Amino acid sequence: MGISSEDKRLTAVVATSSSSTSGCDLERTSPQAKKTLGKRILAVIWDSLDKSPRERALIAKLDWFILTYVCIAYFVKYLDQTNVSNAYVSGMKEDLKLKGNDLNLLTTYWTIGYIIGQFPSQMAMTKIRPSLWLPAMEIIWSILTICVAGAKNLNTVYALRFFIGLFEASSYAGIMTLLGNFYTPAELGKRACIFQASSSAAQMFSGYLQAALYKGMNGRGGLPAWRWLFIFDGIIGIPIALYGLYAIPDSPATTRSRWLKPEQKKMAVERMEAVGRKPAKPVTRKTFKAIFIAWPVYLFTIAFICHVLGIRIYSYFNVWLKSTKRYSVEEINLIPTAGYGLQIAFTLSYAWTSDAIQMRWPVIIFACLVALTGTIILSVYPEHNLAAMMTGWLLTFCETGAGALFITWINEVCSFSQEHRLIVIAVVETMSFTFNAWVPLLAYNTSEAPRFRYGYQLAAMFFALEICMVGVILFAQESKWNVGDKEDDE
Template structure:
């Protein structure tokens, strides 16, 4: 769906090096079928050889770092759940809501770090800021392997969350600085899928450690998980020649991250590459980062995107929280071994990767975000309805319900993509709104799960499954509200025509 306004073409519909006014623009002739098919399969296949080469280059450097770094970040973020069902609960005498408390302390740190990190990105180059924080949080994850009690784990989890707060909003902002609307959905969701791969890998890693490393060097298997996720080794292992393997990832980031097209110092970008990158962003009205002022802050605070996107992301984050408790249900059935409890949920993460990629390709193909978000919510709602009925003696039905709850996660990448597109007119708006949206969502994520997903009630939460279904329903309503507002009050400079340079494509 497109606004009934003549628009300057973006992505594959225009020469990215030319910034045309509405008066100058003449609609291009209809492209051959093979070009249209090529654009759906991969958005550079119908472009000129020069632009294909350029997109391949930025894909190689930007996406390789973003996906690997986020994979590692998500390993560090989610390993607690695997450790909990693999001996940590018994060794540290954890009970009641202790697992949720560990998540809450991480979330509080994540909340505190969001907006300051995004502010720092307006002053410090992403190529310096993001890799440096990755090194720092890795050291805290390593420290978790030596924790002797829950209090120590809670303190370390706070600092891990504080430092990891830079990753998701920072990388999403970076992607918005380099990719056009025809390209951004795929890249955002591929990046999002790396978190699913990390959770999938964490289950396999914990299962392997439980069967092969339990007791090695005096460490239980769950402690080895933190050692490996921290990308380091204990002193005993250093004597065998094994060392830190995570620092090279951060070092690669110092080289790979190109900052923004207008001020990039990346050595792998040639002069003509920078000119092309700047032209591509100008052609879709995506302006470079400028100085953050109080005027811009007031504009953000008095515009609708920050409030509606905060609301929809809160509902999204609270809804998808439910699938992280699948391993608690598996353990409560007493039908599975510890290795199986860690491995079975990886099928959900695999389905999550596939569904996220399908959402991305479909969304970019139809150049719309809202329909796909609604479809994802309906799928997850169906899963939560099954779980709320709780057919505990029908293992197949319960398993199907759990698997469906995994399939909404990819909508998160599309929501952030939508922010980048609606706020194309201002890099400062994009960076700050993404930061505020993440902060708001995880502020609620810090305390709401303690009430509705109390792990002391697991695996049959009294209201948890019903509340998760409600959150997805709210997300659908808010998606339609954003669609309406994006048409009624399009963002951009006063007096500009919606969809022209300086005014974003709202992703419709």
């Protein structure tokens, strides 16, 4: 795979005179023109540094508003997902009398809602502006998250987790689609991975937050610390949603953003045209036919299913820590933050590396090999060797960033159609979380914790299959199989 073909189209764009472009000045570059060493280094460090001042100003604005919103919004969403596990080991298990597979069922109910909401949310974004849709979903999600703190029994939490998943479904796929609307292939990898890293930061912060709440807020207002965790998370989400109403610019062709000047809106459109990104069109039966007779929707779905099922393993790290009976509640919440720190470092390294070499697949394979090593150690289960067990667990955290590269790869393969990107990403997310709803119930039955009979071996298998699927996708792309653009030619 590579993004060089897209970059060649971008460099082939010839800027018109300043009078006809109202100041838009995409650089005039021939496909054969070579950048100086200094510009190549600047492009690797940050891809706007080697561009013209006006294009650099546009990208700086996009980064400031889009990246701040998507990272903070997803940070809060993922904080909630991690909160469930941290709350479980910080008193929720005892207060609500959780037993057996109840922890997995809390995630399963969330996942069912997430699955049901995925496709309708993506289709809604073809009719409703993302600047309205995404914040509206976030406000409802915030209210429901706060309600978890008031739940008196497990069934209430099950119901709330379902609806939280339903309204959270707009987040990941919608944000990835939004990023694909404004950034070129040479820019998208970094932004997608920075966005992905916000989830790791959330999981890290959740551990510190739960430890602090357990120490300072436990019993305040008659509430245990784990309930305060959900209250804080929900409250944080509301101002972020209000910020999204202003920060989200929709798409280059339809934006009404007040922070983009008219000439910058025009440049945003020209940038997307230069890399083959076409404005949105109505979704028709021909659109669905074109998508479902092509390979991307199937191969990326299988690969992403393996990715999601593989990385599920690290969410049980704190369950293993608790089972050792070596650590306090605060330590059980804090130790996994080392894994999330590794996630951030590896995810950002994936971003810079994949953009520098202009390929996604080698970085994804490397990420899988790192996590595969961890799962092999856990499969052997050297339970009396604490250092080996810790190493195994920490290595499983390092593959998460590959998910952002998969979605970036989809945005690039389907760059010719916004509808294709919306629908393919929706299908990929929906199917991967459909499997994520039931496979962990079998693989990670918490009544078997910490030594799951099948979980560690299955995680290793999923990472190995993910590597194989990357090879199949690369072969399909290099063979120039149909990617679903026939509908556009009709």
